[in-house]
Amino acid sequence: AQSVTQPDIHITVSEGASLELRCNYSYGATPYLFWYVQSPGQGLQLLLKYFSGDTLVQGIKGFEAEFKRSQSSFNLRKPSVHWSDAAEYFCAVGGGSSASKIIFGSGTRLSIRP
């Protein structure tokens, strides 16, 4: 069965510091991987996605993620965080068929230290 694990419930980093949010997945076939961000009181916004090709994908707001099949990971990175990046981040995995679901991880809450 497909699943997503985000091992960090809450992370605090200083403004300007680099960020890495971890995501591990379990999926029987080639996964479709996503990172979403949810600001307080808002819906989810897609940051980036991986379907195939280059394993390093660029997203919006300066985020990037790297797909590592050998480690079943899809970690999200940003070289320098801004106070506005404080939010909840969700990793998700889905399949290639139109009837497949997207399974979301439990989320990582990011706080920014001034």
Added chain:
Amino acid sequence: DTAVSQTPKYLVTQMGNDKSIKCEQNLGHDTMYWYKQDSKKFLKIMFSYNNKELIINETVPNRFSPKSPDKAHLNLHINSLELGDSAVYFCASSQESRTGAHEQYFGPGTRLTVT
């Protein structure tokens, strides 16, 4: 130009009442979804419709009934509301393709509080 919109944004009601949440998307997508997000932020899919046909129906009490009058709309009706139904409900849409690529676009959510 809101892509996925939901009404109402907030809904406070008493146990036992019946309520509906409406969702509309103007992205031209053919698939729509309802998710429930609990107080711990855990996001779980409830239903999915593709071209007005129900394709995903998770283990959800049958007090919850989705209805899709057309591809752009997906409503959620809840009968006999219970305290445990309190949550944020998100609507989402996506465009299915031959490759199955289906990033989803989310609405702003409806915060339901049952007292």
